[in-house]
Amino acid sequence: MARPSIFSNQYDRQVRRRKRRKKIIIFLVCCLGVYLAVKVYLGVNFNEVSFKKIAAKLEKEQTQKEDSNKKTSKSVNKTTKGNSKVKPNKNASKDQAVNVKLADGKQVIVTYNTEGKTKKIKAVNLNGVDGEYNISPSAQNLIIYEKTGQNMYYVDSNGNISDITYKTYTSTNGSAFSKDNIIQTNQNYIWCASPKFIDDNTIVYISQLPWFDNRTDKYIWRTTISDKGYANTNLHGNDVKINNVTDKGIEIVTDGTTQYMKADGTTTN
Template sequence: MGKPSIFSNRYRKEMRKRRNKTITIIIVIAIVVILGIILINGSLNNWTKNNFNTKKVSQGNNDPKQNTVSKKDTAAADEKAKAKEEPQKPVDKTFTVTMPDGKALNIIYDDSSSARKITNIQNQDSDIDFNINPSGTSAVAYEKSKQNVLLVNADGTSSDITNTSYTSSNGTVFSKDSILAQNNNYIWQQSPKFIDDNNIAYISQLPWFDNRPSKFIWKYNIKDKTNINTNITGTNIQINNINNKGLEIVIDNVTQYLKGDGSIAN
């Protein structure tokens, strides 16, 4: 359609129509261009990020040897940190002593301070009772089946302190082995425990060899190596542990406390 004549009645109307159409086309083109630019920039940014991440991963996995070394270094650092966090458990230190019948015992000791101290016995033997003196310098190992007693010192030495014989008032000597051979239920020496660092209490039926039920508390002195009857007696005797009152003993259900000199207190 040609341009309308300037003298036509419809000239102004047609020109307005054309102008509005042109403006609309320009606006549409501008919107399309703007949307295109936005879409292109978004795609470009995504591509750049993905490409950058791919390069990072590629660079990180580029050298397998380097990755292996890195993992080893990390593991070593973790182990070192863990070792610092968890203090190492001390290893038990032991020495070996031998019971009178040849049975070997492993004695656990601690030498972290200036003086070595006995802390326990390693052997889990139900036939052996073990008791340590208050300072930890000595211990007694008692073999229940044979009624043998071994004194153990923290320096690793030991000695047999079994009361092997008893001499009666008329001079007759009775040996432990012969009495136990005749009566294996006889209590010659039982439940030795420390009263203090130098004295050990134990239960015995000495001096009687008949069937009477009486028992006595005897005392062994480490320094002078003597066995003495304290004359503390009863039918049922139990020796417990040391407390601030002394060595706890229970005589016929009465609790008392034994001192190193052989005296007792309530």
């Protein structure tokens, strides 16, 4: 399209006409673009299309899209609800407090921690009992020592309690001596004291047995849970202490001399 000459007396008119033609061409190009878009996107013959049909098809596609979104949302909700029902962890750690009754009716509170199939003693509350306690190396068993009556109690991993006190001592000549009678006669007499585990089956404690006279020596006695046997190890002294378990055995100090005892009763320096 030739440009109008500025020297022509029709210049203004030609310019207006030229602009009008440009607008018409642009409009036609836009219409063509709309036509092609509708034909390709909707897959219909433009000659048969009306604005109502286009609107109906667009509305149908929008409805289908919304229905699809709703189904997806329901599926996600079901999955979320299903996942919210978490199965309990059988190996989860949990604590359980057990009241253990002594022979005199007093109760000690033992707290166990269970993780999977493993059950261990976590804490002990003597609950007013005048005594002391010692936990085995595996933390599954417990000794409770009651000072007034000089009694020893063994508690297992299930809270079952048994009195393991050496009640009667029989001398080599066959004479029998009752614990209760001896400590009633002499309140300062040490029948048993400071019991501690060497291992889960073996316990050592301090006693003045086998003598009932004025001797001040104290002996290390040893007992086993499995056969309930008692034996004097003949480790003795005026000042006797039972300390902690080490790799060499349980540490025992007699009059300043340190020795280590194994579960079988053998000792090393």
